Amino acid sequence: MLEKDIERVLVSKEEIDQALSRLGQDITADYEGKDILVIGILRGAAVFMADLVRHIDAYVTIDFMDVSSYGDATQSSGEVKILKDLNSSVEGKHILIVEDIIDTGRTLHYIVGLLEHRKAASVRICTLLDKPERREIAEVKPDYVGLDIPNEFVVGYGLDFKQRYRNLPYIGVLKPAIYQEA
Ligand code: IMP
Ligand code: MG
Secondary structure, eight states: OGGGGEEEEEEOHHHHHHHHHHHHHHHHHHTTTOOEEEEEEETTTHHHHHHHGGGOOSOEEEEEEEEEEEEOSSOEEEEEEEEEOOSSOOTTOEEEEEEEEESSSHHHHHHHHHHHHTTOSEEEEEEEEEOGGGOSOTTOOOSEEEEEOOSOOOBBTTBOBTTBOTTOSSEEEEOHHHHHHO
16 A cells, blocks of 8 residues: 555665664674663654664663754754653663664754763664765764665655654655645
8 A cells, every 4th residue: 555655665675684684783793791772763763673673682771762853844953852851861871872864963963962961881873774965963973874875855664754654664765746745
């Protein structure tokens, strides 16, 4: 049913699976002997994070944060509002932030700053997708990247358009008519 709205598949289910295995191996090796607090940024990272943690062989605890950026729909102002804060304390912990996609970098810039302020022992970023061309905050450099993609709006595997399409098992580009209806 959903497939009829998709113009083109950008990242297949198989490519996502390969990225998950590679990221899981890298993270497992890098954190050897350490416990990890994995923090997912709602809602987009939920699908990716659920799969990613099953590829990490270490003591992992999980938590979630929900943030929204002030500004209009297309341009985030860089000011971020916390809609749901963490349940756990980050002080002294090794944090792995899991994000669906990095665009301008404003959201993660704010979150990393906040976790450092709260005295995390270390903060690293794992993102499924990166749009490096769009970066505005150069300091935001993900430590683990599933795939770089060009500057196109994508949906699926957690990513939404108007809250829909998060349940697609792959990442795709919508038909232009879908945006025009909106
Ligand atoms: P940033 O603060 O500009 O890096 O924004 C990152 C956030 O924008 C992501 O967590 C997504 O929620 C959203 N976003 C950016 N690009 C896309 C896209 O292509 N599809 C869906 N959401 C996107
Ligand atoms: Mg997001």
